[in-house]
Amino acid sequence: MLELLTEHAGIIHKLCFMYTNNNDEYKDLKQEISYQLLKSYGKYKGDSKVSTWIYKVSLFTALSFIRRKPKSYSQLEDVANTSFISEEFDEWNNVLLRIKMLPEMDKTLVFLYLEDKSYKEISEIMGLSESNVGVKLNRIKKKLKEYFTE
Numbered sequence: 001m002l003e004l005l006t007e008h009a010g011i012i013h014k015l016c017f018m019y020t021n022n023n024d025e026y027k028d029l030k031q032e033i034s035y036q037l038l039k040s041y042g043k044y045k046g047d048s049k050v051s052t053w054i055y056k057v058s059l060f061t062a063l064s065f066i067r068r069k070p071k072s073y074s075q076l077e078d079v080a081n082t083s084f085i086s087e088e089f090d091e092w093n094n095v096l097l098r099i100k101m102l103p104e105m106d107k108t109l110v111f112l113y114l115e116d117k118s119y120k121e122i123s124e125i126m127g128l129s130e131s132n133v134g135v136k137l138n139r140i141k142k143k144l145k146e147y148f149t150e
Contacts, residue, residue, distance in 0.1 A: 059108055109137055
């Protein structure tokens with residue numbers, strides 16, 4: 001199991017970054033995801049790819065983790081006001097901040113989409129139909145596009 005955690009550490013890192021606003025939360029979430037993966041490994045049936053199972057457990061752990069914590073928009077504002085980020089990363093930083101402010105379901109869909117997951121894989125992880133995934137992603141893209149063209 002530790003080998004799987006090491007092999008898929010990038011997934012866990014990106015997810016923790018997407019769902020947290022500071023280093024302490026990042027570490028707490030990473031630890032919680034690792035714990036939940038270890039705890040539920042015996043329940044993995046092998047009916048999907050290991051990476052799909054890891055995404056599913058990690059995402060639902062992250063969603064549970066953030067629901068237990070009160071939202072802190074001031075932390076997001078602190079991140080937005082950082083002056084140490086170089087200009088070349090400003091645009092990407094703005095995109096990430098906007099994604100982090102999306103509702104949890106939308107944020108999760110965007111995260112999986114940015115990870116190059118197919119609609120089928122996203123539907124398996126999220127428990128949605130493929131067509132529903134497509135509709136939701138198109139609406140999110142439209143919303144983000146409107147935000148950045150204002």
